[in-house]
Amino acid sequence: MTNVPADLKYAKSHEWVRVSGDVATVGITDHAQHELTDVVFVELPAVGRQVKAGEACAVVESVKTASDIYSPVSGQIVEINKPVVDNPALVNTDPYGGGWFYKIKLSQPSELDKLLPPETYQAQIGQ
Amino acid sequence: MLRRTPLFSAHQKLGGKLVEFGGWEMPVQYSSIMDEHLCVRRAAGIFDISHMGEVLVGGAQAEDFLNHTLTNDVRKLTAGQGQYTLMCNEHGRVIDDLYAYRIARDQYLLIINASRIDADVSWLHGRARSFPAGGDLAVKDVSGDFGAVAIQGPRVVEFIGQLFPGPSNEGVTAVAITDLKKNQIGAWTFAGQPARVGRTGYTGEDGFEVIAPASTIEEIWTKALAIGHVACLQPCGLGARDTLRTEMCYPLYGHELDENTTPIEAGLGFFVALDKGDFTGRSALVDQKEKGVSKKCVAFKMTDKSAPPRPQYPIWSTDPDAKKIGEVASGTQSPSLGIGIGMGYVPPEFSKPGTPIHIEIRGRKSAAMIVPKPIYKKAV
Numbered sequence A: 001m002t003n004v005p006a007d008l009k010y011a012k013s014h015e016w017v018r019v020s021g022d023v024a025t026v027g028i029t030d031h032a033q034h035e036l037t038d039v040v041f042v043e044l045p046a047v048g049r050q051v052k053a054g055e056a057c058a059v060v061e062s063v064k065t066a067s068d069i070y071s072p073v074s075g076q077i078v079e080i081n082k083p084v085v086d087n088p089a090l091v092n093t094d095p096y097g098g099g100w101f102y103k104i105k106l107s108q109p110s111e112l113d114k115l116l117p118p119e120t121y122q123a124q125i126g127q
Numbered sequence B: 001m002l003r004r005t006p007l008f009s010a011h012q013k014l015g016g017k018l019v020e021f022g023g024w025e026m027p028v029q030y031s032s033i034m035d036e037h038l039c040v041r042r043a044a045g046i047f048d049i050s051h052m053g054e055v056l057v058g059g060a061q062a063e064d065f066l067n068h069t070l071t072n073d074v075r076k077l078t079a080g081q082g083q084y085t086l087m088c089n090e091h092g093r094v095i096d097d098l099y100a101y102r103i104a105r106d107q108y109l110l111i112i113n114a115s116r117i118d119a120d121v122s123w124l125h126g127r128a129r130s131f132p133a134g135g136d137l138a139v140k141d142v143s144g145d146f147g148a149v150a151i152q153g154p155r156v157v158e159f160i161g162q163l164f165p166g167p168s169n170e171g172v173t174a175v176a177i178t179d180l181k182k183n184q185i186g187a188w189t190f191a192g193q194p195a196r197v198g199r200t201g202y203t204g205e206d207g208f209e210v211i212a213p214a215s216t217i218e219e220i221w222t223k224a225l226a227i228g229h230v231a232c233l234q235p236c237g238l239g240a241r242d243t244l245r246t247e248m249c250y251p252l253y254g255h256e257l258d259e260n261t262t263p264i265e266a267g268l269g270f271f272v273a274l275d276k277g278d279f280t281g282r283s284a285l286v287d288q289k290e291k292g293v294s295k296k297c298v299a300f301k302m303t304d305k306s307a308p309p310r311p312q313y314p315i316w317s318t319d320p321d322a323k324k325i326g327e328v329a330s331g332t333q334s335p336s337l338g339i340g341i342g343m344g345y346v347p348p349e350f351s352k353p354g355t356p357i358h359i360e361i362r363g364r365k366s367a368a369m370i371v372p373k374p375i376y377k378k379a380v
Helices: A030-036 A082-086 A109-114 A118-124 B008-013 B033-042 B062-069 B114-130 B217-231 B238-248 B282-291
Strands: A015-020 A023-028 A039-043 A056-062 A066-070 A075-080 A102-106 B017-021 B024-029 B045-048 B053-058 B081-088 B094-104 B107-112 B138-141 B146-152 B185-190 B193-198 B207-213 B234-236 B296-302 B314-316 B324-333 B340-346 B356-361 B364-371
Touching: A023 A030, A039 A082, A102 A109, B008 B024, B008 B217, B024 B033, B024 B238, B033 B045, B033 B234, B033 B238, B045 B217, B045 B238, B053 B062, B053 B114, B062 B107, B062 B114, B081 B114, B094 B114, B094 B185, B094 B193, B107 B114, B107 B207, B114 B138, B146 B217, B207 B217, B238 B324, B238 B340, B296 B356, B324 B356, B340 B356, B340 B364
Parallel strands: B045 B234
Antiparallel strands: A015 A023, A023 A102, A039 A056, A056 A066, A075 A102, B017 B024, B045 B146, B053 B107, B053 B138, B081 B094, B094 B107, B146 B207, B185 B193, B193 B207, B296 B340, B296 B364, B314 B324, B314 B356, B324 B340, B356 B364
16 A cells, blocks of 8 residues: 555646645655656756646656656746755655655646645555 | 466466566566565575477487587587577577577477567478488477476575475486586476476576476465575566676577677677587678677676666767767666666677776766676675
């Protein structure tokens, strides 16, 4: 049984979003890290980059495959999680904490309404 | 429709993550590739290799036939011994790489790649037809009749004798299964059926491969997991099988080997007995050995922090007017070493260990270096 915290919003493509004012923190879900297993490399977007919702803006590599990470929301990247670049295993061990990817200043806050509440995401992953 | 091995339901029960591999639905992992890989390096792992093909070649002409069809010299084998060998076309290019076991004086068992069963069997039958008629030669594909498991790792010797007790009743005269030497094969009775066990593998660790009737393979698998528990035996998927063999630089058909590649280019000249008399592909291989090759299979390690190299990524020279010199054939993160590793083909002038190269990963070049094979060496 994977963990789906109640205080987050989710994208169908398995990213989570934690909103604080007009800035959102983005990472990948416990279910996603469980499916990927053994994350060995994380590539994050440059600070300052403008991204659109649904745009591939990060890459997670496991032993077997490379997977694109899609931004759940539009805006400007304001901070990235350098420790996760140095220690990619954080994505596996602490996906909602130390394994976060980036912070983004929201340009379209209304997009948050299109994200999934925890119970819907939980149903999507079949739990 | 993907094919399934006799262990399919066992994989489902164990929660194996199933993927397509060479037309088969196979477990890529149960827990994680990293865990399973390290488990085989440190303790023991069991793999389903039932998808691999088996061909029996028998008769008074079997030795001659195989020596004309395969690159290695089967005359070196006594009953109960096996060897790694290759099968080439007239141009010396590889149809498959395989294991040939001499299981009796006039009886051979070939273990061939799953993805090549159809190609190999039709090639072998074609060769057999062109072989002098009226002789005593039988080539039979028995792939569907058998299942197989590989039990690999330094601690396998702690329990394998419980799984197959007593002396071998075919081939070698091994008093106990642990007396088998590398590449030897014997037979034990399991559930009233013969199970052939060879001391070999595809991981670089000590281990055994078991070939048994499809109807008994699940019982062997289940019993091995139960008694192997004392030695931390874990079920392992094709993901770990691939990272283990890549660390050892063992070729995988479709990656390092194909019908555009010769054993000489692949660095497998040791398994080509040019002195044994004529065989299919020999003249092309002699020619290549004299004139030299235009590409060579090399091993490399990433020296920059980078994403793992993957098959088909371009390999570049590092000189000021850098050019693309090849492609990655196999590439992965090495669980043992914690760095990206791989193999690929480059022109001979770039093949010397120590040569710097670049691997292009999603449009960016990362530094790597040619290294000696194998990439991983066990600490003694």
